[in-house]
Amino acid sequence: MFAALLPKSAPFFEMLQEQNQLLRHMAGLLVEMLDRTTGMDDAHKRISLLEEQGDALHVRIIRALSQTFITPIDREDILRINQMQEEAMDGIHTLTTRLHIFEFDEVRFPMLQMSRAIRSMLELTSLMLDGLSHRQDCHKTHAFRLLRDECDMVLAVGLAELMDQPENISARDIMDILKWSQAYDRISMLLENVNSLAETLEEAVLKNV
Template sequence: MGFSLFPRSAKFYDLFKEQHRKLVKAAGILDELFTTFDDVEERCKRINIIESEGNAISRRIAKELSLTFITPIDREDIHQINLTQEDILNLIKAIASRIGLFGFDRIRYPARRIIANMRVMIEELGVVLGRMSQSKQAEESFHKIENLKHECETLLMVGIGELYDGGEVNADYAVILDIVKWKHIFDRIEAAVDRTESLADVLEGVVLKNA
């Protein structure tokens, strides 16, 4: 029988997967929102509910960690996986909330592409968690996540560049306000992508330490 990084007795693997399912669900709804840009209020409400459910799972993981004397992997790694998944979910909520609040009439193409890429990155992290539970390597997933992160960086530069390119010197208040609003959106999208990459780094470190 192969060695498992997450023995059943500790339940960390099951809790991480449950937490990750909430993350995948929220990322999927955000991607749909950015793609179709309809039912904005309803989709934001659904993400808020999922984020609340995810926070409850995060507290369960923290409690389990406090009650477990001998952990299957380093305690700091368990803490980081938990914290980072929670951070990503919170950032998804922040992005959706601002889309709902700012009253945009369209979604900018670079932002739509970045969110779609982030959704795939998050899904690939689920593949990594699954392979970790079977003591298998996940180089292909890590490589795919890295490539998507690089693409997101390029799209982010394009998106921010478009905010300022071609702007008139005496732009009216509405144009300036739109730029400011989208800069807030792009800042949070960048933070969410960065945290997703951070989760990949944590999981890769766990795999290497327990190889």
Template sequence: MSLNSIFQYFIPKDKKFFPLFEKDSANLISLGEKLVEALNTEDLTRRKELFKDIEDLEHTGDEITHQIHLELSKNFITPFDREDIHRLASALDDIADYIHGSASRIDLYQVTEITPPIKELASLILQACQDLNKAIHELRDLKNVRIIADSCVRINSIENQADYVFDKAVSELFMYEKDAVKLIKYKEILSALEDATDMCEDAANVLESILVKNA
């Protein structure tokens, strides 16, 4: 048993940070689900309602992030490295921001035709959020480190898939889209969606850092 593991044994069980991170990652799944539903419905009124739900969920995420930072300022003893707690909270907040940003761009740009690459990127975001949620639930005792590691590997793979989808979609836009304004709108939406998967990878990198430090 490592010295760090022995030290962790004597630390009181955390009742603040883990529940907040689990709540945050569950909120991300809700955001991903709303995004996928919004982009797969032809009912524009329903899509508008779902975009409003996404905005509300993003505000919920902001509140959770604020609570995490507040607890960080109040507690001297933390379940793992303070910097990693801050980095993980920020990464999860960024994911919510980019999901909301993607939905906002579609709404503000009045884009009604949702292309297959946009739908595919939304689906990849949801998959990454589900894997993050699974990994974060294993942080409480770090007994199933393999589950966390496997989730991180899958998230990295998802981000690579998203890169491919994004690059191919943008390439086709420049190749076939003759309307410059439409091209810019779609490129901005695709970019925001792809950025969301980058943020998922950032969160996975933090989780991997936590594993290494607490092995």
């Protein structure tokens, strides 16, 4: 009888998984945007719409936490996962906005390869979140480390290629270097966002599984 009178927990895992799905969809569109430059405008619009949905869901989770006494895991973990996923979505949106504004004729391979690796990293976060919701061991530390190391290596190659320019470089080439430097900086920030999300999930798994 007493248990029936207790307030019910909001569906936090369902909301976090919905948020993660939006994030992975955005990551897939980022790869599509870089893989097919002719569709950049459409991909950017779709990413912007998904980011708006993500913002609304982020607020909904926070509101639910403020109104819920019982949570399936520590509310601090829910809050941090929510925040890290929100920041990753913001990172994708910011990167794609820059790419859209710069209107590159061609995409450098390191950028495309990093976006693919980030998409794979986010697929791992989905598995971790699902495992956490079922109280199952879902550590992906080794797989994450391999993808992160790949991104670091590819980024280093991309920056080295960018700086390897002839002495008689044109003004247009200089502008192109500046644009790509900003793009690499933004995807590096996105990589940090995704890495922070993975670490947050790992901590939650260690505490709750």
